[in-house]
Amino acid sequence: MIQFEQVSKVYPGGQKALMDVNFHLRKGEMAFLTGHSGAGKSTLLKLITVIERASAGRVAINGHDIASVSAKHVPYLRRNIGMIFQNHHLLMEKTVFDNIALPLVIEGFSHSEIKKRVAGALDMVGLYGKERHQPIMLSGGEQQRVGIARAIVNKPPILLADEPTGNLDPKLSMDILRLFETFNDAGTSVLIATHDLGLIARMKYRTFTLKQGRMIGGEQ
Numbered sequence: 112m113i114q115f116e117q118v119s120k121v122y123p124g125g126q127k128a129l130m131d132v133n134f135h136l137r138k139g140e141m142a143f144l145t146g147h148s149g150a151g152k153s154t155l156l157k158l159i160t161v162i163e164r165a166s167a168g169r170v171a172i173n174g175h176d177i178a179s180v181s182a183k184h185v186p187y188l189r190r191n192i193g194m195i196f197q198n199h200h201l202l203m204e205k206t207v208f209d210n211i212a213l214p215l216v217i218e219g220f221s222h223s224e225i226k227k228r229v230a231g232a233l234d235m236v237g238l239y240g241k242e243r244h245q246p247i248m249l250s251g252g253e254q255q256r257v258g259i260a261r262a263i264v265n266k267p268p269i270l271l272a273d274e275p276t277g278n279l280d281p282k283l284s285m286d287i288l289r290l291f292e293t294f295n296d297a298g299t300s301v302l303i304a305t306h307d308l309g310l311i312a313r314m315k316y317r318t319f320t321l322k323q324g325r326m327i328g329g330e331q
C-alpha cells in the first residue's frame with residue numbers, strides 16, 4: 112500500500128531527516144512508527160502526503176511512484192489519505208459539523224450527502240448530537256475525535272496519525288487506538304507515529320523504529 116525504497120530526505124538547509132529508508136505498510140495493515148524526537152517520523156508522513164518530496168529513492172502508494180504526481184494532482188492523491196494531527200488543526204470558530212464536513216465541501220458533495228456522511232462519522236467516533244457545538248466547548252479527547260471524524264469522513268483507504276494521543280491520558284489514548292482498530296477492521300490501512308512506547312507495548316501491531324533518520328526495526 113505504502114512503500115519506501117532507499118528513501119532519503121535532506122531539507123534545504125542541509126539537515127538530513129531520512130537516510131536510505133525502506134519500509135512497506137501492507138494493504139489493510141495497522142502499524143506504529145516510533146523514534147525519538149527529531150528521528151524523522153513527521154518527515155516520513157510528510158513524504159506520503161506530498162507535503163515534502165524525497166531527495167532520493169522511491170515512495171510509492173498502491174504501486175504508483177508519487178514522484179511522478181504533479182503539483183496539480185496532489186489534491187487527488189490526498190483524497191486517499193486521512194491525516195490526524197496531535198493538535199488536531201480544527202477551525203475553532205466553526206461548528207463540529209462544519210469542521211467534519213470540510214473535506215466533503217472541498218470535493219463538491221451535495222448538502223444532503225454531506226449531512227448523511229457527517230452524521231455517520233459522528234456516530235463512529237461517539238460524538239452524535241454534538242454537531243452544533245464549537246470545538247472550544249469540547250474536551251481534549253472529544254476535539255481529537257472531531258479531528259478523526261474529519262479524517263475518515265470521505266472513507267480514505269489510508270489513515271495517517273502524527274502523535275494522535277500526545278495530549279491525552281492513558282484511558283483516552285486507548286479509546287483513540289480502539290477507534291483506529293475499528294477503521295482498520297473495516298479495511299483501512301493505518302500508520303500511527305507516536306512516542307508512547309507504553310501504548311505500543313499494549314498492542315500487537317508491527318512497529319517501525321526510526322533512529323536519526325534511519326529505519327532500525329520493523330522493515331520486514
Ligand SMILES: Nc1ncnc2c1ncn2[C@@H]1O[C@H](COP(=O)(O)OP(=O)(O)OP(=O)(O)O)[C@@H](O)[C@H]1O
Nearest residue numbers: 122124126127128147148149150151152153154155
Ligand atoms: N522544514 C524543515 N527544514 C529543515 N529541517 C527540518 C524541517 N523539518 C524537520 N527538520 C529536521 O529534520 C529532522 C527530523 O524531523 P521530524 O520532524 O521528521 O522528526 P520527528 O521524529 O517527527 O520529531 P518529533 O517527534 O519531535 O516531532 C530534525 O532534525 C528536524 O530538525
